[in-house]
Amino acid sequence: MSKATLKTRPWCSFCxxxxxxxxxxxxxxxxxxxxxxxxxxxxxxxxxxxxxxxxAMVECLVYACDDNWDLAWDLLPEQDYLTxxxxxxxxxxxxxxxxxxxxxxRIKGIxxxxxxxxxxxxxxxxxxxxxxxxxxxxxxxSLAVQVEPVPDPKRIKKKANKNLVKxxxxxxxxxxxxxxxxxxxxxxxxxxxxxxxxxxxxxxxTARLIGxxxxxxxxxxxxxxxxxxxxxxxxxxxxxSSNWGAVETIGSIIAARPDIYGSFTRHLLAYIGDPSSRAQxxxxxxxxxxxxxxxxxxxxxxxxxxLLDSPLALxxxxxxxxLGRLKAKEVASQIRMMQxxxxxxIIYENGLPVQTDIGTLAKEALLLIDM
Numbered sequence: 604m605s606k607a608t609l610k611t612r613p614w615c616s617f618c619x620x621x622x623x624x625x626x627x628x629x630x631x632x633x634x635x636x637x638x639x640x641x642x643x644x645x646x647x648x649x650x651x652x653x654x655x656x657x658x659a660m661v662e663c664l665v666y667a668c669d670d671n672w673d674l675a676w677d678l679l680p681e682q683d684y685l686t687x688x689x690x691x692x693x694x695x696x697x698x699x700x701x702x703x704x705x706x707x708x709r710i711k712g713i714x715x716x717x718x719x720x721x722x723x724x725x726x727x728x729x730x731x732x733x734x735x736x737x738x739x740x741x742x743x744x745s746l747a748v749q750v751e752p753v754p755d756p757k758r759i760k761k762k763a764n765k766n767l768v769k770x771x772x773x774x775x776x777x778x779x780x781x782x783x784x785x786x787x788x789x790x791x792x793x794x795x796x797x798x799x800x801x802x803x804x805x806x807x808x809t810a811r812l813i814g815x816x817x818x819x820x821x822x823x824x825x826x827x828x829x830x831x832x833x834x835x836x837x838x839x840x841x842x843x844s845s846n847w848g849a850v851e852t853i854g855s856i857i858a859a860r861p862d863i864y865g866s867f868t869r870h871l872l873a874y875i876g877d878p879s880s881r882a883q884x885x886x887x888x889x890x891x892x893x894x895x896x897x898x899x900x901x902x903x904x905x906x907x908x909x910l911l912d913s914p915l916a917l918x919x920x921x922x923x924x925x926l927g928r929l930k931a932k933e934v935a936s937q938i939r940m941m942q943x944x945x946x947x948x949i950i951y952e953n954g955l956p957v958q959t960d961i962g963t964l965a966k967e968a969l970l971l972i973d974m
Contacts, residue, residue, distance in 0.1 A: 611698060611699045611701075612697075612698060612699070613689055613692055613697065613698065613699050613714055614689070614829075615641040615643060615645055615647075615687075615716065615829070616645070616686075616687020616688065616689060616714075616716040616825060616826040616829060617641070617643055617645045617685070617687060617716065617718050617825045617826070617829060617863050617864075618641065618642070618643035618645070618829065618863060618864055618865070618866040618867065619829040619830075619832055619833055619864070619866070619867060620641070620642065620643070620866045620867075622639055622641050622647065622714075623639055624637075624639070624694075624697040625637035625638050625639035625647060625648065625649040625694070625714070626638065626639065635662070636648040636649055636650060636655075636658070636659050636662050636663070637649040637694065638662070638663070638666050641716075642866060643718070643863065643865070643866050644718060644719070644724065645687075645716050645717065645718040646663060646666050646667045646716070646717055646718075647663060647714050647715060647716045647717070648660075648662050648663035648666065648714070648715050649692065649694045649712060649713075649714055649715075650712060650713050650715065651692075651693075651694040651695075651711075651712040652711060652712065653690075653711035653712055653713050654711075656688075656713060656715060659713070659715045660686070660715055660717075661675075663715050663716070663717045664678065664684070664717050666717075667684065667717045667718075667719050667727070668719075668727050669727050669728075669730070671727065671730055674726070674727065674730065678719075678723065681750050681753055681822070681823055682720075682750060683719065683720055683723050684717055684718060684719045684720060684723060685717070685718045685720075685822070685823070685825055686715070686716060686717055686718075687715075687716035687718075687825060687826045688713055688714070688715055688716070688826075689713060689714040689716070690713050691703055691710055691711075691712070692710070692712040692713055692714050693705055693708075693710045693712055694712050718825070718863075721862065749822070750822040750823070751781065751785075751819050751820070751822045751823050753823065754782070754785045754786070758786075760786040760787065761782075761783055761786045761787065762786075762787055763783050763786070763787040763789055763790040763793055764793070765793055765796065767783070768780070768783070768790060768793040768794055768796075768797065769797060771783070772794070772797045772809055772812060775808075775812060777812060777815050777816055777819070780794065780812075780816045781816055781819045781820055784816065784820045784824070784827065785820070785823070785824070788827055791813075791816075791817070791820075791827065791828070791831045792831075792834070794809075794813050794816070795813075795831075795834070795835075795852070797809050798810065798813075798847050798848035798849070798852065799847050800847075800848070804955075804956055806847070806848045806851070807848075807851060807951045807954050807955075807956070808954040808955070809848065809954075810848045810851035810852040810854075810855050810954065811855055811953060811954025812954070813852050813855060813856065814852065814854075814855025814856050814858065814859045815855075815859065817831065817855075817856045817859065817860070818856070818859035818860050821860050821863055821864075825863055828856065828860075828863075828864070829864070831856070832853060832856060832857075832864060832867055835849045835852055835853050836849075836853065836867075836870060839853070839873075839874050839880065850871070850874060850880050850883035850884055850886075850887055851883050851886065851887065851951075853867070853871065853887060854871070854883070854886060854887025854888070854890045854891065855887075855890065857887070857890075857891050858887075858890040858891045858893065858894060861891060861894055861895040861898055865891070865895055865898045868888070868891055868898045868899060868901075868902060869901070869902045871884050871887055871888060872884070872902055872903065872904075872906075875906075875907065881910070881915075881918055882915070882917040882918050882921050885907070885910070885918065885921035885922055885924075885925055886921045886924075886950070886951065888904070888907075888925050889921060889924040889925035889928055892925060892928040892929050893928050896928060896929050896930065899925070899929060900929060904925075904929070907922065907925075908926075908931075908933075908934055910922045911923070911926075911934065911937055911938075911941075916946045916947075916948040916961060917948055917950070919941075919946075919961060920948045920950055920959070920961060920964050921950065923938065923941070923961070923964040923965055923967075923968045924950065924964060924967075924968070926938065926968055926972075927964075927967055927968025927969070927970070927971040927972060928971060930971060930972050930974070931972060932972055935969065935972050935973075938965050938968050938969055938972070939965070939969065941961055941962065941965040942962050942965045942966055942969070943962055944960070944961035944962045944965065945960050945961070945962055946960055946961045946962075947959070947960045948960065948961070950964075
């Protein structure tokens with residue numbers, strides 16, 4: 604399809620998945636906006652003209668608060684909720700039109716997104732007289748993330764370049780990279796170039812660093828990280844690119860912020876069939892399962908159990924790591940039979956290599972399963 608006619612389905616600014624067409628209430632009032640809900644918990648409002656963003660923002664926020672105006676007016680951006688904006692949206696056909704022209708019509712619409720922080724979402728549910736029980740709540744307080752301070756609008760912004768980003772990566776300067784992301788949005792793309800690294804240890808360390816940086820950037824700019832994840836998944840579709848850390852980086856990002864990007868988890872299974880990325884996919888799923896096992900269990904992960912019989916120690920090892928974190932009692936007896944296997948291997952945790960063996964990983968998995 605030529606760029607002149609390029610049209611795409613609209614996506615959530617937070618989790619990146621496609622969103623349904625926003626709907627107007629049955630009894631529509633003058634000035635009301637069409638509203639919708641994303642599976643990740645975000646809500647959105649459509650302004651077909653693009654001239655009423657402020658009003659759309661207010662209605663979207665009130666909708667997120669279950670029409671509790673008093674609560675909505677008490678909330679503070681960043682501290683209590685995050686926002687996102689998708690431009691060039693055509694409400695009539697429910698698509699994004701990059702050329703801003705469709706069949707002679709000018710396209711200026713926007714989708715405005717709001718996502719409440721978990722504590723505010725729970726408060727909203729309680730005020731409504733309901734208990735909000737979600738996978739995110741079933742996880743624990745370890746998922747609580749400190750929101751980055753809003754950059755001073757009067758600051759002198761830095762320009763990102765390859766050498767500056769490379770130096771920051773070498774120094775593991777997460778603070779500097781986060782600040783640079785807010786100054787120059789191309790920082791994350793430049794970060795990806797640092798994954799082209801023949802040294803395996805450096806590659807894993809860089810993937811871990813990108814996950815940390817994205818976790819912090821997402822507290823203010825979740826759409827920026829969502830765009831990066833789309834780029835990484837596109838790279839994974841090219842088998843020639845899957846070996847340079849794309850899967851590891853995806854896993855690091857989702858594991859760092861499963862509350863926002865957890866819906867991307869299921870897409871990782873698309874790359875399990877490629878032998879060159881199989882171990883990395885299992886590592887990514889295991890890293891996500893450490894904080895949010897429900898996200899992995901909600902996929903068709905049962906198809907992976909046969910990989911316990913893989914002739915490759917690394918695949919078998921990461922499979923044990925995954926099943927332990929899933930508390931997969933279904934395969935406990937099979938795992939017990941592997942406790943005496945002394946086949947050595949090196950796995951990665953938090954960007955660092957760990958020398959271990961299959962038997963040790965089997966015992967660690969059983970400890971988690973029997974808890």
